[in-house]
Amino acid sequence: xxNPLRLPMALTAFKxxxxxxxxxxxxRPPYPGARGQLALDLSTCVFCGVCARRCPSGAIEVSRExxxxxxxxxxxxxxxxxxxxxxxxxxxxxAEPLGxxxxxxxxxxxxxxxxxxxxxxxxxxxxxxxxx
Amino acid sequence: xxxxxxxxxxxxxxxxEPVVLDLVLEDELVIDAIPRIGYIHRGLEAMVxxxxxxxxxxxxxxxxxxxxxxxGMGYCLAIEELMKVEVPERARFLRVVWAELSxxxxxxxxxxxxxxxxxxxxxxxxxxxxxxGVLDLFDRTTGGRLIHSVNRIGGVRRDISDExxxxxxxxxxxxxxxxxxxxxxxxxxPSIRHRLDGLGxxxxxxxxxxxxxxxxxxxxxxxxxxxxxxLSPYDRLSFSPLTETAGDCLARCKVRVRExxxxxxLVRQAVALMPKGPxxxxxxxxxxxxxxxxxxxxxxxxxxxYYVKANGTKLLDRFxxxxxxxxxxxxxxxxxxxxxxxxxxxxxxTIDPCISCTER
Amino acid sequence: MDATAFxxxxxxxxxxxxxxxxxNATAIASTEDVELTWSFEKHGHLEHWxxxxxxxxxxxxxxxxxxxxxxxxxxxxxxxxxxxxxLNVDFKGQLYQTSTKVPFSAKAIxxxxxxxxxxxx
Numbered sequence: 001x002x003n004p005l006r007l008p009m010a011l012t013a014f015k016x017x018x019x020x021x022x023x024x025x026x027x028r029p030p031y032p033g034a035r036g037q038l039a040l041d042l043s044t045c046v047f048c049g050v051c052a053r054r055c056p057s058g059a060i061e062v063s064r065e066x067x068x069x070x071x072x073x074x075x076x077x078x079x080x081x082x083x084x085x086x087x088x089x090x091x092x093x094x095a096e097p098l099g100x101x102x103x104x105x106x107x108x109x110x111x112x113x114x115x116x117x118x119x120x121x122x123x124x125x126x127x128x129x130x131x132x
Numbered sequence: 133x134x135x136x137x138x139x140x141x142x143x144x145x146x147x148x149e150p151v152v153l154d155l156v157l158e159d160e161l162v163i164d165a166i167p168r169i170g171y172i173h174r175g176l177e178a179m180v181x182x183x184x185x186x187x188x189x190x191x192x193x194x195x196x197x198x199x200x201x202x203x204g205m206g207y208c209l210a211i212e213e214l215m216k217v218e219v220p221e222r223a224r225f226l227r228v229v230w231a232e233l234s235x236x237x238x239x240x241x242x243x244x245x246x247x248x249x250x251x252x253x254x255x256x257x258x259x260x261x262x263x264x265g266v267l268d269l270f271d272r273t274t275g276g277r278l279i280h281s282v283n284r285i286g287g288v289r290r291d292i293s294d295e296x297x298x299x300x301x302x303x304x305x306x307x308x309x310x311x312x313x314x315x316x317x318x319x320x321x322p323s324i325r326h327r328l329d330g331l332g333x334x335x336x337x338x339x340x341x342x343x344x345x346x347x348x349x350x351x352x353x354x355x356x357x358x359x360x361x362x363l364s365p366y367d368r369l370s371f372s373p374l375t376e377t378a379g380d381c382l383a384r385c386k387v388r389v390r391e392x393x394x395x396x397x398l399v400r401q402a403v404a405l406m407p408k409g410p411x412x413x414x415x416x417x418x419x420x421x422x423x424x425x426x427x428x429x430x431x432x433x434x435x436x437x438y439y440v441k442a443n444g445t446k447l448l449d450r451f452x453x454x455x456x457x458x459x460x461x462x463x464x465x466x467x468x469x470x471x472x473x474x475x476x477x478x479x480x481x482t483i484d485p486c487i488s489c490t491e492r
Numbered sequence: 493m494d495a496t497a498f499x500x501x502x503x504x505x506x507x508x509x510x511x512x513x514x515x516n517a518t519a520i521a522s523t524e525d526v527e528l529t530w531s532f533e534k535h536g537h538l539e540h541w542x543x544x545x546x547x548x549x550x551x552x553x554x555x556x557x558x559x560x561x562x563x564x565x566x567x568x569x570x571x572x573x574x575x576x577x578x579l580n581v582d583f584k585g586q587l588y589q590t591s592t593k594v595p596f597s598a599k600a601i602x603x604x605x606x607x608x609x610x611x612x613x
Contacts, residue, residue: 170589462560
């Protein structure tokens with residue numbers, strides 16, 4: 001019983017011999033809009049804690065008194081619930097994935113602390129005092 | 133004739149899914165198979181106690197990586213039915229486009245694994261190379277290759293522009309052409325035919341009494357396809373369920389091979405019928421759901437049933453996904469009895485197992 | 493629970509051409525009961541039979557009529573603790589390997605909810 005595919009397979013093998021490798025050798029840059037890592041813009045954050053309550057994997061911790069947000073990157077599954085829930089649009093999903101940056105002890109837990117406004121502030125909250 | 137017990141799984145060089153089967157052998161013939169599951173049981177259905185109904189879609193779509201899109205879509209459809217939400221037409225068509233792309237990549241994955249189980253590694257690589265084209269489409273349109281997170285209650289999270297949709301149809305034509313070469317090998321190659329022909333025969337009557345669903349039932353002559361009498365806009369697309377009558381492993385392989393060009397055609401139809409964009413892609417949802425809903429969808433592996441019970445608060449009472457592999461497991465166990473030891477892997481693969489879905 | 497009426501109804505559904513879709517169990521939080529629902533399907537139409545099952549009550553198996561029901565019934569037995577009798581294939585508690593035995597019993601659910609309340613600041 002002959003194999004009807006012998007000639008096409010031989011042609012494919014011959015073509016593969018002289019073409020580029022099928023696997024990509026270098027890492028390609030991520031596409032725009034890819035969900036790579038969670039990022040926080042501290043300037044607009046008011047520490048309301050909605051993101052921490054809604055996160056399905058418990059990757060965000062918010063402390064209002066300490067004005068601190070901690071993101072546990074190894075718990076984050078990049079679902080985007082916090083991005084939609086944040087009323088101030090402080091959270092966003094960046095395209096570049098975290099890889100080697102997470103290596104090292106505790107590098108995956110990133111803390112953002114907003115300095116408190118001092119008494120010589122101009123505005124009601126969040127404004128950094130001008131350099132004198 | 134000696135009786136031996138071989139414990140197969142959860143890890144095994146030729147087994148793709150972590151199902152544990154205790155095989156009772158007499159020489160090389162399998163006379164009994166006792167399954168055990170729970171290796172991948174993560175208790176996702178218990179997360180209704182913690183995660184609000186609005187965010188549970190993200191948990192539901194992480195039940196499984198291959199069938200991910202339809203899990204999220206099924207959950208959102210169930211909640212939308214409970215809250216009587218009208219999903220915009222463009223969003224419904226976008227869901228169909230992504231669902232059929234999900235079916236194409238799932239069948240390509242299975243074909244590759246099927247070839248790998250037979251030892252035909254170069255065919256496995258070719259199938260997965262074609263699959264990369266589909267995963268690229270997902271990456272560009274949803275931001276993720278396997279887990280998409282685009283389904284939200286009331287619609288979808290992202291839009292695809294009309295130019296991009298035309299580009300998708302063009303890319304799929306190229307994928308279809310590359311796939312037809314590979315499909316020829318599956319349908320005509322004598323070595324594949326020799327391994328799969330006549331193996332694991334399931335007659336129409338047996339398929340019905342064992343409660344099989346999906347391509348496994350269609351390969352035994354049952355013309356059940358949930359998309360046919362299904363939810364809009366599938367009722368506006370024209371297609372018919374593909375069936376075979378032989379009921380053996382080769383027939384199941386043929387059904388899946390033929391469903392790939394059918395899905396490519398469905399995407400083309402959906403893009404043609406879609407309302408011109410940009411348009412509304414979701415409806416704002418307020419309040420809490422209450423009541424019960426049953427949603428049936430056609431996943432790549434068969435019919436999936438979603439049951440949601442809500443009580444008017446932000447946490448649901450119950451979410452249950454009756455996945456197709458759960459329905460096909462009794463058929464797999466009955467087929468394994470009476471086969472040779474070297475065919476066990478082929479038979480397990482022929483139901484297209486997805487143990488993540490089965491165990492949740 | 494009226495076992496005879498239940499089995500008669502299931503037999504009538506099977507004669508009519510319905511197939512067993514799934515057997516679902518819901519743990520009701522306020523009581524110790526488990527709500528069991530048998531769902532049947534024919535041509536897109538669904539029929540259900542529902543029972544509120546207290547912890548020690550025995551439930552008859554439908555595997556005499558639908559042989560593949562053993563998978564659903566073993567799962568309901570192992571995860572929810574419902575006593576199903578008359579199974580054709582009985583895994584004797586070995587089907588699911590979980591760290592908590594009967595993870596959806598009222599006791600286990602209450603333990604999880606208490607642990608969650610304890611963790612919230």
